[in-house]
Amino acid sequence: MSAPEEHPSVDEGLPASLREALVDYERHLVAERDVTPHTARAYLADVAGLLEHARRRGLRDVADLDLRALRSWLALQQSSGKARTTVARRATAARVFTAWLARTGRTSADPGAALASPRAHRTLPAVLRADEAGGLLAAAVAGAADGSPTGLRDVAVLELLYATGIRVGELCGLDVDDLDDDRRVVRVLGKGRKERSVPYGRPAALALDAWRRGGRPALATPTSGPALFLGVRGGRLDQRAVRTLVHARVGEVPGAPDIGPHGLRHSAATHLLEGGADLRSVQEILGHASLATTQRYTHVTTDRLRRAYRQAHPRA
Incomplete structure (x- = not known):
C-alpha cells in the first residue's frame, strides 16, 4: 500500500x-474485506467526507471522533437536501468505519x-410491462438486421439482462466460459464476491450464440x-x-418509462413474480442477501393488481 500522499482518494x-x-x-477494505473497487470507492468517499467534517469541527485525531460529530455530519447532509437514501447510506458507511476504528484499537469505544439513520422512503421502481420488454428486444433485433458485430452484441446484452436480471457490473464482468450452453445457465460473480448460477431461456441462448459466432x-x-x-x-x-x-433502445418503445440496466433488472424480477415464481427463487436469481430486498417487488405487483382492481371492479 502506498504512502498517504500517493493516494488520490485521501484529502x-x-x-x-x-x-x-x-x-x-482503504487497505482494510481492499485487502481484508475484498470488496469490489466500486464499493471501496463509495465507502471511502463517504468516510472522507465525514473526516473532513470532523476536521472543520476542530478534531485532529480519530480518537476524538464522537457521536455528536457523526450526528452533525448527517444533519448537514439532510439540511443540504440530500435524499434520504443517500443519508441512510452515509450513516451506514459511518457505522462500518467507526466499528473498524474500535475493533482495531484506534478508539476506545x-x-x-x-x-x-433516517428511514428511506419506499419507492416503487419504474418497470416495463411484458409487452414493452418485448418491444425493447424487437427494437434491438431490428437494429441488428445488418448483421454488424455491435448489433449482434447489443441484442445478446439486452436479452441476457432481461432474461437473468443480473446487474450491469455482473454482465460486464462475464467471461466466455461463464456460460453453460447445455444447461442454459450463466455463472455470475455478485456482490461480496458471491457466485451464483442464473438460468436463461432460448431467446437469450440464440442471441448469445449469434454474438459469439458472428x-x-x-x-x-x-x-x-x-x-x-x-x-x-x-x-x-x-x-x-x-x-x-x-x-x-427503451426510448424507441412508445410509452415505456425511461429506464437503464437496473430498470431491466426490476422488470425481470417483477415479471417473474407476476408469472408465478416464488419469492425465494427470485431472491436466488437476483443474488439478494436478504429476502426483504426481494420483497420490494411484491409491492410493485400488488400495486399493479390494485390499479387493475380499481379499474375493473364495480365496487372498487
Missing part, C-alpha cells in the same frame, strides 16, 4: 492522524453504534482476454456503454 488537507486512518481503512470474433483483439462482451476496440465492454444502449 491532503486532513491532519496526519485522520489521513493515516483513511489510508489504513464505537461512537457509531448509537447512530441512527460478432465477438470480429471485435476481438490479442488483448481481449476471456471477456464475453467486447467494446468496439476489443476491450471488455464498459458499463457506461451498456447504460447508453438500454436508454436508447
Whole structure:
C-alpha cells in the first residue's frame, strides 16, 4: 500500500492522524474485506467526507471522533437536501468505519453504534410491462438486421439482462466460459464476491450464440482476454456503454418509462413474480442477501393488481 500522499482518494488537507486512518481503512477494505473497487470507492468517499467534517469541527485525531460529530455530519447532509437514501447510506458507511476504528484499537469505544439513520422512503421502481420488454428486444433485433458485430452484441446484452436480471457490473464482468450452453445457465460473480448460477431461456441462448459466432470474433483483439462482451476496440465492454444502449433502445418503445440496466433488472424480477415464481427463487436469481430486498417487488405487483382492481371492479 502506498504512502498517504500517493493516494488520490485521501484529502491532503486532513491532519496526519485522520489521513493515516483513511489510508489504513482503504487497505482494510481492499485487502481484508475484498470488496469490489466500486464499493471501496463509495465507502471511502463517504468516510472522507465525514473526516473532513470532523476536521472543520476542530478534531485532529480519530480518537476524538464522537457521536455528536457523526450526528452533525448527517444533519448537514439532510439540511443540504440530500435524499434520504443517500443519508441512510452515509450513516451506514459511518457505522462500518467507526466499528473498524474500535475493533482495531484506534478508539476506545464505537461512537457509531448509537447512530441512527433516517428511514428511506419506499419507492416503487419504474418497470416495463411484458409487452414493452418485448418491444425493447424487437427494437434491438431490428437494429441488428445488418448483421454488424455491435448489433449482434447489443441484442445478446439486452436479452441476457432481461432474461437473468443480473446487474450491469455482473454482465460486464462475464467471461466466455461463464456460460453453460447445455444447461442454459450463466455463472455470475455478485456482490461480496458471491457466485451464483442464473438460468436463461432460448431467446437469450440464440442471441448469445449469434454474438459469439458472428460478432465477438470480429471485435476481438490479442488483448481481449476471456471477456464475453467486447467494446468496439476489443476491450471488455464498459458499463457506461451498456447504460447508453438500454436508454436508447427503451426510448424507441412508445410509452415505456425511461429506464437503464437496473430498470431491466426490476422488470425481470417483477415479471417473474407476476408469472408465478416464488419469492425465494427470485431472491436466488437476483443474488439478494436478504429476502426483504426481494420483497420490494411484491409491492410493485400488488400495486399493479390494485390499479387493475380499481379499474375493473364495480365496487372498487
